[in-house]
Amino acid sequence: MIDQRRADGSLRHLITLEGVRRDEVEALLGRAQHYARALARGSAYNRVLEGVQVATLFAEPSTRTRVSFELAGRRLGAQVLNLELQLSSRVKGESMLDTVYTLQALYFDVLVIRDAEAGVLAHVAAHVAPQVSVLSAGEAHLSHPTQGLLDALTVREHKGAIDQLAIAIVGDIRHSRVARSAYQVFRLLQARELRIVGPPGLLPESEEFPGCARFETLEAGLEGVDVVMMLRIQKERFAATRVPDAAEYFARYGLTPARLARARPDAIVLHPQxxxxxxxxxxxxxxxxxxxxxxxxxxxxxxxxAVLETVAGRLAQ
Amino acid sequence: MIDQRRADGSLRHLITLEGVRRDEVEALLGRAQHYARALARGSAYNRVLEGVQVATLFAEPSTRTRVSFELAGRRLGAQVLNLELQLSSRVKGESMLDTVYTLQALYFDVLVIRDAEAGVLAHVAAHVAPQVSVLSAGEAHLSHPTQGLLDALTVREHKGAIDQLAIAIVGDIRHSRVARSAYQVFRLLQARELRIVGPPGLLPESEEFPGCARFETLEAGLEGVDVVMMLRIQKERFAATRVPDAAEYFARYGLTPARLARARPDAIVLHPQxxxxxxxxxxxxxxxxxxxxxxxxxxxxxxxxAVLETVAGRLAQ
Amino acid sequence: MIDQRRADGSLRHLITLEGVRRDEVEALLGRAQHYARALARGSAYNRVLEGVQVATLFAEPSTRTRVSFELAGRRLGAQVLNLELQLSSRVKGESMLDTVYTLQALYFDVLVIRDAEAGVLAHVAAHVAPQVSVLSAGEAHLSHPTQGLLDALTVREHKGAIDQLAIAIVGDIRHSRVARSAYQVFRLLQARELRIVGPPGLLPESEEFPGCARFETLEAGLEGVDVVMMLRIQKERFAATRVPDAAEYFARYGLTPARLARARPDAIVLHPQxxxxxxxxxxxxxxxxxxxxxxxxxxxxxxxxAVLETVAGRLAQ
Structure with missing residues (x-):
């Protein structure tokens, strides 16, 4: 497991929610709630990250996650540079580390990385100097911790305490980093019941998602849940579901009003977009x-x- | 017609100059004149848009219009993000609106949009939340309102009151948003005489540009005018002009010193570049x-x- | 020779180190040393360039040099825009100048330009208005003055006074702007001994690099030196070296521990990356x-x- 903490125990990196403690997640959600309210009031600005240099390393510049990190950093007074480079598309090993050492030598304090290759983020985190933090903005099919946190925040905001809730994660679980991070955070927050729901070919290996009930139809999987977390399906996955096209996929697995009616009447629906x-x-x-x-x-x-402020060790009052 | 105003009558969007009142244009030109002088003195900085988030949505990042908006926003203390995405290149309808709702949920206050497709901007403006303003940076062949305003400002600065002037718009009128916005602003400011001048195939339909005299040669069209507004010709338009190539186009319709001599000796020449x-x-x-x-x-x-400051409702003193 | 100074003798442009005086280089290195220490302490922030608009003109947005300029400008409070356009890729002559005049009319104060074509920077500098400075971020095979200065700063920091040192520049000297700028700065600072070392086909014409001893093997060239400046080799240069591939190039000309052992035991190794x-x-x-x-x-x-602060004429106290 990646050690994401400093010697003093404080969170330095956020590459995965695995190993993050419940009190840490609660603290992050508390700060995030504070900022969510300030954003809605139009007053979410401070200078706590003044002088902090944040680099975003994404292959494509205009994803919503990248923009979200940039806006978050700027609202805290940080300087954010979008580097439009993807570490794993480069020659492996030392060459990737040369890029990382260069970013460190340029005095970046926080590296926000999205990477299609598993393990790149942990590799970077293991090599950067102590003053540098690494944040995941999505890693392969494995992890997307800030998405998991925002899902938890959204559920808590609309449905209250997580431990009272039955939550269904629906769709292409197998290939989804969103599903894995959601699972981790909801499990940590002791959701009353966690389900994974999807076509047989898109459910994960049996040893993954321990403690989750598995359902192969939405009709069964959504029965009585409080929260429906939909995932995005990639067209190239249809083959694994043995459905020929999008129309047929929708007919069998699409979330329609009729299927949603199986959930509790006050159930909420999420989608990562x-x-x-x-x-x-x-x-x-x-x-x-x-x-x-x-x-x-x-x-x-x-x-x-909340995450930027926390890893930078500069909580605003 | 698009309603560009708030309930209190103030300008919220600027998608077209159609329907903008003369006093509103005069107020914008007055503020712009103030800033033009401050820019020339090197002192055009303030913080009136502190905390305001501006997104530019262009297909290409380095157009002069996009950079101009970014510089304008930054000089007023706004934060400007370039999103390098084009709404109409996306799947139509709801999918485009998903992008717009996402930008709104990210708390952008102003969306500056250039789009090749007519109607996209009005569609966006009709759906965004009340606190969001939409500014056109060029829409299809229809409208480029800030270009029209800068043309008017430039003419007024060099030639004085517009109502004393004869103005010729010259070139590919038919396909030009620059021509349409110029026509609208100069008509509103009651130019003494407005002409459109161009090869027959590039003049607009007869019902467009009401009140403009039409000329098919520069020799006739420039006779005695105070202002010559040249337009950019795209090479793919040569066919419509029945000229085989650039050299021939220049020979027949290029603005040469000899042709310019037909205008008043103190006439000025504009070009949108x-x-x-x-x-x-x-x-x-x-x-x-x-x-x-x-x-x-x-x-x-x-x-x-001036436009950013006005739609944000935060006029500097 | 390009005149890089204002009428009052102060440095306005930095396109080449040729013609820059020793006292000017010493002053720049002194300021840079000050900032290097502040960076290491985490306190390299001021507002001396508040209101200064810097444009970077690079073909690719994510080179380390571009990012380095952007970070430098931001730390001084300047606003930096990355324009992602390359002047010489445009139609030559007037069209390039139209772009330059537009940048000037947009009130950019400093243009940081990387260009593959020799002479473009001097051409721009000769045409911009007096208030605009032009900085080279690499010009063809000719010049990369900020790289030369950072090499000098690094050598001085680790080895002390340059005039006590034997320095070998190693590799593809012929095509290297890094080599030429390093040569200029080390010569100006009166390095005790300057050598160029490389495969015969990659050494420069005999009239270039006057005062340098030439070596065709690393074994001979590194003998007893204090500083080894390695250069990057492009694969398309192998032909000129009469070696068939990368492995063979490394075998003959790669800097190995054994070859480095020919230098002084406390010699340092540089590489521009x-x-x-x-x-x-x-x-x-x-x-x-x-x-x-x-x-x-x-x-x-x-x-x-240091360079930005100096050409902007706003030295922080």
């Missing part, structure tokens, strides 16, 4: 009264403010 | 004493400062 | 105790802070 409307989710649901999808986006900024 | 030198304009004219082309660029920053 | 490990340099050397390669990167930020 971008949505494939008419494929994994019906527009009536995406835009309906039970959807909290836009709230997730706003909470993403708040969560990233 | 980038210029095709030796095609629609001779370098002697572009760089000559009657050219105010570089002043247009500087006035563009000033106009965009 | 990115490194081709296993081609021009062995990893044991690159990461070894004599390597100061990471210090070069940090010194690059410090040097660019």
């Amino acid at each position: 971008p949505m494939n409307r008419g494929i994994e989710i019906a527009s009536e649901v995406a835009d309906g009264p039970q959807s909290v999808i836009r709230a997730q986006v706003s909470n993403g900024v708040a969560v990233r403010m | 980038p210029m095709n030198r030796g095609i629609e304009i001779a370098s002697e004219v572009a760089d000559g004493p009657q050219s105010v082309i570089r002043a247009q660029v500087s006035n563009g920053v000033a106009v965009r400062m | 990115p490194m081709n490990r296993g081609i021009e340099i062995a990893s044991e050397v690159a990461d070894g105790p004599q390597s100061v390669i990471r210090a070069q990167v940090s010194n690059g930020v410090a040097v660019r802070m």
